[in-house]
Amino acid sequence: MAYTYDDQNIFAKILRGEIPNDTVLETEHSLAFRDITPQAPHHVLVIPKGPYVTYDHFAAEASDAEIVDYTRAVGQICQILGLEEDGFRLISNAGRAGVQEVPHLHVHILAGRPLGRMLDKA
Numbered sequence: 001m002a003y004t005y006d007d008q009n010i011f012a013k014i015l016r017g018e019i020p021n022d023t024v025l026e027t028e029h030s031l032a033f034r035d036i037t038p039q040a041p042h043h044v045l046v047i048p049k050g051p052y053v054t055y056d057h058f059a060a061e062a063s064d065a066e067i068v069d070y071t072r073a074v075g076q077i078c079q080i081l082g083l084e085e086d087g088f089r090l091i092s093n094a095g096r097a098g099v100q101e102v103p104h105l106h107v108h109i110l111a112g113r114p115l116g117r118m119l120d121k122a
């Protein structure tokens with residue numbers, strides 16, 4: 001499958017510094033910042049700096065260094081936010097079925113309140 005990356009998406013603009021963000025962590029290959037419309041007391045988005053649309057795109061085409069950096073960045077955010085004890089939820093929406101709004105890979109880290117069951121039945 002060929003993945004097409006749109007470099008005008010909002011997270012590409014954040015990475016280029018064209019739009020401000022509330023950064024929690026920046027590493028060589030990843031950036032983590034607070035969601036503009038938080039759905040929990042902690043709602044952080046973690047994105048790779050490279051042009052990847054979805055998690056499967058990233059897994060297929062990113063370098064080992066990018067994948068290690070990204071995975072560790074997610075773990076570091078959990079430590080920074082102190083989520084070990086109470087826990088958290090990781091979500092990565094992809095494509096139409098996943099209802100992905102922004103076509104640049106991101107995981108949502110949600111925490112700070114009971115988050116309910118994973119999915120509505122609808």
Ligand code: 5GP
Pocket residue numbers: 010019021022033034035036037038045092093099100101102103
């Ligand atoms: P998706 O539905 O693609 O998984 O989630 C996209 C997320 O990006 C949403 O939770 C939305 O609130 C967030 N978002 C959209 N635009 C911006 C922005 O300009 N800045 C930040 N920090 N978050 C944004």
